[in-house]
Amino acid sequence: MDQDFLLIGKMRHGDEEAMELFVRKYYPQVLKYCSFHSGDTQCAEDLAQETFLRFFRALAGYSCQGKSLNYLYTIARNLCVDTFREKWEVPVEGFSEPGEEKMTGIDERLALESAMSKLPDELKEVVILRFFQELRVKEIARILGIGAPSVKYRLKKALALLKQVLEEKEKKG
Numbered sequence: 805m806d807q808d809f810l811l812i813g814k815m816r817h818g819d820e821e822a823m824e825l826f827v828r829k830y831y832p833q834v835l836k837y838c839s840f841h842s843g844d845t846q847c848a849e850d851l852a853q854e855t856f857l858r859f860f861r862a863l864a865g866y867s868c869q870g871k872s873l874n875y876l877y878t879i880a881r882n883l884c885v886d887t888f889r890e891k892w893e894v895p896v897e898g899f900s901e902p903g904e905e906k907m908t909g910i911d912e913r914l915a916l917e918s919a920m921s922k923l924p925d926e927l928k929e930v931v932i933l934r935f936f937q938e939l940r941v942k943e944i945a946r947i948l949g950i951g952a953p954s955v956k957y958r959l960k961k962a963l964a965l966l967k968q969v970l971e972e973k974e975k976k977g
Contacts, residue, residue: 826872
């Protein structure tokens with residue numbers, strides 16, 4: 805039997821220890837996801853916490869179909885869309901830990917951030933989920949509520965646009 809299924813059963817009966825274990829299990833991934841949509845650490849933490857609050861509020865109706873993490877990503881995505889409806893930007897700090905890279909790595913990271921900011925939101929979202937959250941195409945399709953072929957198309961289009969933007973920047977710089 806799936807560990808999440810057992811945890812959810814306990815959480816439905818008010819087991820706070822199970823809730824804490826569930827949060828500890830998934831909080832790092834949810835926080836990382838929220839960090840890609842927020843340039844502010846505090847905002848990302850607030851979004852991650854709100855994701856779990858909404859999950860727990862909806863727990864009675866949760867059907868345990870598929871992975872719990874995918875449902876958490878769906879909640880987090882909706883929160884991020886609502887919070888950053890005007891302008892989504894992928895912050896620099898989301899790509900690696902400080903001090904991990906040389907100056908050329910920072911330049912590459914800035915170039916990637918700039919290129920990502922030029923992508924339409926629907927393409928940016930699949931890139932974040934696929935390459936930064938390392939989800940499979942089927943999981944991304946479930947989270948976004950679209951078919952796997954659409955995810956593949958968006959990934960292909962996003963990668964082509966990123967390549968084009970980065971090549972143009974390289975020619976100029």
